[in-house]
Amino acid sequence: MDLKQTLNELRQQGLEQIKAAANLEELNQIRIKYLGKKGPINQALRQMKTVTAEQRPQIGALANTVRDDLQTAITQTKDQLNQKQLAVQLAQETIDVTLPGRPRALGTAHVITQVMDDIEHLFISLGYQVIPGPEVEEDHYNFEMMNLPKDHPARDMQDTFYITNEILLRTQTSPMQARVMEQYDFSQGPLKMISPGKVYRRDTDDATHxxxxxxxxxxxxxxxxxxxxxxxxxxxxxxxxxxxERQIRLRPSYFPFTEPSVEVDVSCFACGGQGCRICKYTGWIEVLGAGMVHPNVLVNCGIDPQVYGGFAFGLGPDRFAMLKYGINDIRELYANDVRFLEQFQGE
Structure with missing residues (x-):
């Protein structure tokens, strides 16, 4: 059998096998079989030395034509198989747009976050700045700048988590007040700020602590x-x-960083001040502490207490949330029970 006939038969066989390929993997095996380096076309061309010089150009041209015909057929068949595979995939993944959708549950801000945001928006409307601060703080700013020097007995009320002798988890957000007062330029006008955030105190966790x-x-x-x-x-x-309808009353108290200091009560919102279980039949509920800024705090921050004065207060959003929504266990606020939290969808 001469080379011309061999090449023509290889073309015919190759085209028939390419046409019959059922998938891309089978088609790739056919490509390797016929067009690979060890394929029959290359094997046939190695016999060119047995062909006369006059026939070699014809045989070479025929070999190139056979190779091109097989490559063209492979490309066309590959496109057809891809289209067929895509059609099958689309048929399997068809979506019935007439079916009802699956509703996704929408979350909401945590009840404490809602209370904090509400209070922050109120003070922003009054011209206050909202200035958060670091939860890891220096003893100097957490205590000493707030008129609580080393070994001051009032520190026992705020026993905290120390990281080193001078670094701790803050027990109050007032350290940020000291940091701001140190740098504040009163030519800009009065200093009005609130500082929100988490604080830490070594305490026994129970229903109210x-x-x-x-x-x-x-x-x-x-x-x-x-x-x-x-x-x-x-x-x-x-x-x-x-x-x-609420009224407030101020009762004398003691805080190291204010003088005079007061505890602030609000008239009971459950009984209107008549006396009930929530207010322990007094008609009043304690909600926060406050007072006039102690002169020592002003001096510590480089402010002349003979010229400037002011007031400070501290409130607990956790307690506000418990009172506002009738929550009787503070641990519920941190248990991350969705059944509990979804009751407070916000306004």
Missing amino acids: SHQFNQIEGLVIDQHITMADLKGTLELVARHVFGQ
């Missing part, structure tokens, strides 16, 4: 600030959170 909780502390420093300004501000907060 947690080693971690949230706090929002507020500060106003300017000339001619009085206790009346403090009372008006806190009355506005109480009515915003607990209802416009």
Whole structure:
């Protein structure tokens, strides 16, 4: 059998096998079989030495034609198989758009976050800056700048988690107040700020206490600030959170960083001040602590207490949330039980 006949038969066989290929893998095996380096076409061309010089150009041209015909057929068949495979895939993945959709549950902000956001928006509307700070703080700012020097007995009330002798998890957000007061330029106007965030105190977790909780502390420093300004501000907060009918009262107390200091009560929103189980039949509920900024704190921050004064207050969003929504166990706020949290969808 001469080479010309051999090449023509290889073309015929190859085209028939390519046409019969059922899938891409089978087609690739045919390509390797006929067009690979060890394929029959290359094997036939190695016999060119047995062909006369006059026939060699014809045989070479025929070999190239056979190779091109097989490659063209493989490319066309590959496109057809790809289209067929795509059609099968589309048929299997058909979506019935008339079926009802699957509703996705929508989340909402945590109840504490809702309360904090609400209070922050109130103070922003009053011209306050919202200035958060680091949860890992220096003892110097957490205690000493707040008129709590080393070995001060009041530190026992805020026993905390120390990382080193001078670094701790903050027990209050007031360290940020000290940092701001140190740098503040009163030519810009009065300093009005709140500092929200998590705080930590070594405590036994029970229904009303947690080693971690949230706090929002507020500060106003300017000339001619009085206790009346403090009372008006806190009355506005109480009515915003607990209802416009609420009244507040101030009771003398002690905080190292304020003088005078007060505990702030709000008239019971459950009984209207008549006395009930929630207010322990007193008609009042304690909600926060406050007072006029202690002169020592001002001096520590480089502010002349003969010229400037101000007030400070600290409230707990966790307690506000518990009182507002009737939550009787603070641990529920941190248990991440969706059944509990989904009750507070926000407004």
